[in-house]
Amino acid sequence: MRRLSFDKQIEQISVKLIEMADLLKSQIEGALESYSKRDSELAESIIEIDKEVNDKEKEIEQLCLKMLLLQQPVAHDLRTISAALKIITDMERIGDQAADIAEITVDLTDTNIAEIDLIISSMGKTVIDMLEDTGEAYKTNNKDTAKKVLDTDDVVDDLFIALKEAVTQVVQGDKGISHDALDYLMVGKHLEKIGDYTVNVARWVMFIIEG
Amino acid sequence: MGKIDVKNLDLFYDSYQALKNINVSFTEKQITAMIGPSGCGKSTLLKSLNRMNDLIEGCRIEGSIQLDGKDIYKRYDVNDLRKRVGMVFQKPNPFPMSIYDNIAYGPRTHGIKNKAKLDELVERSLKAAAIWEEVKDRLKKSALGLSGGQQQRICIARALAISPEVLLMDEPTSALDPISTAKIEELVLELKEKYTIIMVTHNMQQAARVSDKTAFFLMGDLVEFGYTERIFANPQNKKTEDYITGRFG
Numbered sequence: 001m002r003r004l005s006f007d008k009q010i011e012q013i014s015v016k017l018i019e020m021a022d023l024l025k026s027q028i029e030g031a032l033e034s035y036s037k038r039d040s041e042l043a044e045s046i047i048e049i050d051k052e053v054n055d056k057e058k059e060i061e062q063l064c065l066k067m068l069l070l071q072q073p074v075a076h077d078l079r080t081i082s083a084a085l086k087i088i089t090d091m092e093r094i095g096d097q098a099a100d101i102a103e104i105t106v107d108l109t110d111t112n113i114a115e116i117d118l119i120i121s122s123m124g125k126t127v128i129d130m131l132e133d134t135g136e137a138y139k140t141n142n143k144d145t146a147k148k149v150l151d152t153d154d155v156v157d158d159l160f161i162a163l164k165e166a167v168t169q170v171v172q173g174d175k176g177i178s179h180d181a182l183d184y185l186m187v188g189k190h191l192e193k194i195g196d197y198t199v200n201v202a203r204w205v206m207f208i209i210e211g
Numbered sequence: 212m213g214k215i216d217v218k219n220l221d222l223f224y225d226s227y228q229a230l231k232n233i234n235v236s237f238t239e240k241q242i243t244a245m246i247g248p249s250g251c252g253k254s255t256l257l258k259s260l261n262r263m264n265d266l267i268e269g270c271r272i273e274g275s276i277q278l279d280g281k282d283i284y285k286r287y288d289v290n291d292l293r294k295r296v297g298m299v300f301q302k303p304n305p306f307p308m309s310i311y312d313n314i315a316y317g318p319r320t321h322g323i324k325n326k327a328k329l330d331e332l333v334e335r336s337l338k339a340a341a342i343w344e345e346v347k348d349r350l351k352k353s354a355l356g357l358s359g360g361q362q363q364r365i366c367i368a369r370a371l372a373i374s375p376e377v378l379l380m381d382e383p384t385s386a387l388d389p390i391s392t393a394k395i396e397e398l399v400l401e402l403k404e405k406y407t408i409i410m411v412t413h414n415m416q417q418a419a420r421v422s423d424k425t426a427f428f429l430m431g432d433l434v435e436f437g438y439t440e441r442i443f444a445n446p447q448n449k450k451t452e453d454y455i456t457g458r459f460g
Contacts, residue, residue, distance in 0.1 A: 074415065
């Protein structure tokens with residue numbers, strides 16, 4: 001016997017979580033593009049996307065709370081719903097970090113420093129890969145893919161350390177750039193936080209799979 | 212060793228096998244919930260634990276059930292067994308007599324005649340069943356005049372009056388409203404400090420709320436047995452998962 005309406009609601013949670021993850025991916029990509037191109041207009045639009053992310057969080061939260069109230073789920077159902085509630089909190093924070101990167105971009109000067117841009121670009125690519133892997137682990141119930149996300153976070157942390165060193169050297173060489181340099185560091189810090197939140201999400205995916 | 216140990220138990224009603232090689236240990240001063248669809252054998256096992264099945268013609272058991280290590284089906288005095296292992300049924304079934312006499316009935320049959328001692332026993336039992344305050348001023352009135360929830364607590368008090376060690380409960384709240392159900396559940400949680408409780412329930416939330424361990428039965432088999440938290444959070448057997456999530460069948 002299947003619980004058709006209940007199963008449909010569980011399915012709805014999955015669909016909406018994946019939509020939220022897709023939204024975040026485009027938000028992070030957009031934030032990074034606005035940073036590398038110093039595109040204020042694009043940055044403003046990325047800040048706007050954050051509202052959509054927040055709305056999605058509220059929508060999923062309502063759905064989960066309704067299911068907890070009306071269906072009193074247990075076992076895998078309970079894990080799926082309770083994990084969704086935790087996942088949306090972390091995903092909403094990822095959205096905040098991406099919006100913060102875009103906000104920094106609005107005030108940045110046009111000076112590009114190749115070495116720093118390269119590190120930030122690598123960090124961005126890595127966190128997007130982590131987010132994609134987390135989504136894949138969720139969709140396919142694959143705990144190995146989820147575990148891979150946990151390991152990849154070390155790469156992001158190492159890149160952030162490299163960024164700090166690079167920024168320090170740049171400031172030592174040219175004191176005039178110190179204001180921008182602090183912003184580069186902030187962009188790196190936001191990306192590093194995105195990595196951390198993505199790890200949290202991957203851990204919840206593992207909880208759904210393994211209990 | 213548990214308070215009650217069931218070992219390799221097979222139970223037949225004539226040629227129909229209702230329980231198949233059941234092995235389970237009920238721990239002292241814990242609440243064990245037995246769950247499963249109708250006809251799975253959970254009530255049959257419950258009744259076997261104080262030999263209520265003796266009354267059913269064609270019922271035959273193999274294997275053993277031990278109370279404190281002693282086989283209750285081998286040269287065991289049934290009256291003594293039922294004094295030690297009391298039972299509360301699904302439908303409240305107070306005797307058609309006063310509240311006082313309902314509680315005093317068991318002790319009287321066990322030879323207690325002293326009025327002061329009986330008074331003390333009645334009060335203690337009604338207090339233990341959390342109904343003393345509600346009935347203390349009408350002990351001589353018929354128990355049949357009480358609400359369903361009160362009647363069920365009278366039945367629990369009646370079971371407690373003979374100082375059992377184990378309480379068997381067969382869907383004790385299925386005929387009760389939510390408030391009476393909540394009172395019985397609270398009571399059961401208090402009673403486990405002194406008694407070993409084994410409860411059959413169709414209410415999954417009830418099993419999750421009150422029991423320490425849960426046993427899931429299906430078609431005469433004990434499919435899964437373990438700590439309630441684990442069974443309801445992460446069952447190991449797909450049949451258990453399907454049943455508790457309402458997808459069984």
